[in-house]
Amino acid sequence: MRVFAAIRPSPQALEHLDSALEEVRGSAGLSLRWGDPEQWHLTLAFHPDLPEGAIPETFENLAHAAAHHAPMTLQLSGAGMFGARTLWIGVGGDTPQLTALMGEELLGGEDRERRRAHLTVARVSARAPRAPRRRRGERRPPDPSQLLLSSAVHALSVYRGPSWSAEELELLSSHLGQGRSGGPRHEVLGTVPLGGS
Template sequence: MSKRLFAAIALPDEVREHLVMALREIHARDQNQLRFTDPDNWHITCAFYGETAQDPSELLAHLAAASQGPMSLELAGAGSFSGSNLWIGVGGDTARLRKFMAGCVLDPEEAKRQRAHLIVARAHRRLADPWLLGDLTHALSVYRGPTWVVSEVGLYESHLGQGRSGGPRYELVGEVRL
């Protein structure tokens, strides 16, 4: 039986709350042009395995082998993918994070396309204000969240449509200490 799996770094509560506060005014002024993602689901994806029948214990062993040890990270800056996703970037020990993420993927070609980020909102199909994502990216480019030490990575199963407001629900399958 296949499962939709991904490896991710979870955010500590204080990091999540700091970003929630930073986005509060943007969220209030949005006028329903964006669908904000559920803060309880926020994470930094290290590798997406998709629908796979692979044994989770094998993927956990793969993650353990990729370990670079604990690393210090912070959420920093912002950007937009394809004019449809608003994301917050990652700062801190990014060289080690990149190396770790490259070791997490199963396809080396995928490692070339990886960029550490956290999706916070998705645009509805038609934006009333076509400049909105550019303006928000510019405004959030100076964002810096609190620093935290990442000491584990989780393997999660994604259950599409089972979360709040029809979003995904993520279930922790296992964790690996870094």
């Protein structure tokens, strides 16, 4: 089972981001597949293959870690990309506290390569243009997907959303291909309070 530990931004923060993405969506056309704002979350840790039987213990571990970290004030801020496939929005605010929380073993065996708090907003779609074939002796042509994502990251680099108080963590499972436009559908398995209150 694909499992995430996440913080859900406030409805106002998500609405603000959704509005801020309008121009980038228009520029990208069908080359990017946009996530469903109702499914957006700030990913803290990801476990790509957690056995279903391990969910109760994982939930207990997440609750234990959350109890030792106070609520924090966060804001969606800036942007980046993973490879030439995924566009994400970063986070600002109480980042030292967030970094300390992410230093915990939140899920056990999670993918630590992408240990950066992020909110995935889009992925390169199957309709995106492909790089033309390189002819012998020629330089590799630019990858249109890389250029598209670089342009989106540049446009969103100055983005700063409204602050909100993060007071709980969510444990979510991800079901690929079951969401809007063939994207993932996220199911909340449970929530735990920060600070143990």
